[in-house]
Amino acid sequence: MQPAPHPMIFGIDVFVLGSVLAGFAALLVLFVIYTAITIRDPMTKRVKALNERREQLKAGIVSTNPKKRTQIVHRNEATDAIRDFLNKLKVLQDSQLAEAQQKLAQAGIRNKEWAVAVILGRLVAPIVLGSLAALLIYALNYFPEWSDFKKFMGFAVAVIAGYKGPDIYVQNLVTKRTVAIRKGLPDALDLLVICAEAGLTVDAAFNRVAKELGRAYPELGDEFALTAIELSFLSERRQAFENLAYRVALDNVRGVVTTMIQTEKYGTPLASALRVLSAEFRNERMMRAEEKAARLPAIMTVPLILFILPVLFVVILGPAACSIADAFGSGSTNPK
8 A cells, every 4th residue: 555645835745844944943952052151251352352453553553654554464364365366356446445344344343354355255156146046947947837037037136146145244234233333322422421521531531431331332332442542542533533433334423423523623512512412312212212103003003904803803703603603503403
């Protein structure tokens, strides 16, 4: 007797699919256990990066002499090889490299040399994903039911995803970091006002705010600590503030930087200007919260219709329907 065929889902055996999902779940559990056991203090990495920046500034990284800079900077062999490869292909443009370096800085990646890796990813990823898609779609004919247009669209999506993938990944890091910095900026400005009224200098105030908010808002504390270091070592304090605006993709930070530069230039009271900015940022944060609350009824309409109302109807009308069905069933079975 021939055994019964196994049930299929989307052309895949249910038992095979269940085994694969079970194996993936087991690997995920092991990964979670590993990450829970090997927890590292994020402050260690931040302190190390800040110390490296301090040592670079001490050694004269900001010097305009390119020969001295070349002697001091520790070159990365991997990024140097990537740069040489891109230069041979003549695809490395200065504007493209500068944009990638700023994106990495906004994402919290301090080493600007890895910008060439992002450009290499744009070059290599479309070729790799496009070749894989062509192999699966055309060579192996893995999707025989697809039409010619659908096959071409699948190939095109793979190529476009490979080209945009590195940029999307970096932009995702930038967005997460920007949101985290936006949340802590009003509190940081309040602390800056207190430090300024207490008589601290600007670099000491930035350093104090970085220490106080480092645990609650690590991204903002990292940026303020780096700004304090640059204020202490850079010859032009304006450059330190401009570097802060360069590293953070946030208009509010640019406003703070402009205020700090103007107070340094004209000698205007710093505490009053920062107090006004802090009040504006808090009002803006409250308006964003009110906007999200106002959108909530419209957002909840679809889940309400699809998930909540059907269950509610079943709970309310279910017993009545069962009673009616039992009454009609018992009535039909009674003999006359």
